[in-house]
Amino acid sequence: MDIKELLRPTIKALKPYSSARDEFQGATDNMVFLDANENPFENGVNRYPDPLQRALKSLWSEIKGVPTKNIMFGNGSDEVLDLIYRAFCEPNQDNVITLPPTYGMYEVLANLNAIGIKKVNLDANFQPKVDEILSVVDENSKLLFICSPNNPSGNSFNAQAIEKLVSEFQGIVVIDEAYIDFSKEESWVSKLDLYPNLIVTQTVSKAYAMAGIRLGICYASTEIISVLNAIKPPYNINELTQKKAIELLSVKDIATNQIQDILSEREKLVKALQSVNYISNIYPTDANFVLVKVDDANKRYNQLIEKGIVIRNRTTQPGCVNTLRLTVGTPTENKILIDTLKSI
Structure with missing residues (x-):
């Protein structure tokens, strides 16, 4: 070529x-x-x-x-x-x-x-x-x-x-x-x-x-x-x-350590999401976020906003009806997210 x-x-x-x-x-x-x-x-x-x-x-x-x-x-x-x-x-x-x-x-x-x-x-x-x-x-x-x-x-x-x-x-x-x-x-x-x-x-x-x-x-x-x-x-x-x-x-190993922390938190987050009753699918991920399918993405997105949590509503994208994209945060942020998802 x-x-x-x-x-x-x-x-x-x-x-x-x-x-x-x-x-x-x-x-x-x-x-x-x-x-x-x-x-x-x-x-x-x-x-x-x-x-x-x-x-x-x-x-x-x-x-x-x-x-x-x-x-x-x-x-x-x-x-x-x-x-x-x-x-x-x-x-x-x-x-x-x-x-x-x-x-x-x-x-x-x-x-x-x-x-x-x-x-x-x-x-x-x-x-x-x-x-x-x-x-x-x-x-x-x-x-x-x-x-x-x-x-x-x-x-x-x-x-x-x-x-x-x-x-x-x-x-x-x-x-x-x-x-x-x-x-x-x-x-x-x-x-x-x-x-x-x-x-x-x-x-x-x-x-x-x-x-x-x-x-x-x-x-x-x-x-x-x-x-x-x-x-x-x-x-x-x-x-x-x-x-x-x-x-x-130039700071030795900082990125490597943070990546491992994010991957560990991602695994915990995926496991915790399995117990949220209105999540019907957790898509496989190789990134620092998780895409999930819910019963009503617009409703759940607005509920999270009201609770002070900002995620991404991807329901308008092809093949993504009623999906939400959740970034893997710190352990504290992820706990707040899971607790809130279970409470709404």
Whole structure:
């Protein structure tokens, strides 16, 4: 597959903007910087941040075991997804394929970029209908979005199904792994060398407890990464985000320990939910949340709100009638949730 042939013509012809910090990449010690029209008075944030986030990227590369050349950071995963649209999808011409129920931003970004959407709903077990997906593909189908573990259902997709889709779809396959750290399934990042059309996205918002700093991660071939770096805003990851991420990622084992605590609490929560009489189904989950089917989702959602508990009502999503999505909280929060569910 020739990735260049999938790019929009304007992107192939684009001459990237070169910032001051792109042009000078030498050692910074004892240098006088008069190139970027910055305020010279030091306060910790008066200088532009590293446009390629080299220190943070090196640390993340060490944590994940992925070469820095295969990594790009975004201002949250949503920026990464938007850049992928801009690189590969021609407005008012191309289309993408989504698999509802799924993350809503795929559709929002398609609409923002004037891109068509082909939806193939997941089956009753929230697994992709591979043959049906491949049957709707046409010459203008540029992106296929796979969310695994899936949001809002929580389950991981069958690996053989994903493999067939990545192998046979003649466009870019984006596997969204926002919840992969809570799953026993292997990340598809390990398959980047096998599939040139594969992009994997992750985030520090969930397992790494950094939703507030907005940092998303993109893994892909060096060819795709170079294109995305060329079209991203020059300073898309600010200095405070880079510093805070390095600070928290440098604390040994904190994420690992918190993930284990969440998984332990998830197991307890699932067990406790089994004794709530109006919950008829607890769906399998590989994420830090649990999807449950209740008798009346709108009623139960409003009752919980009245008790001061905010969850997510997913009843409007395909295949999710009368379902509620419950995030795994602290032991105290989970006890309050269970006690309240039993009392209403």
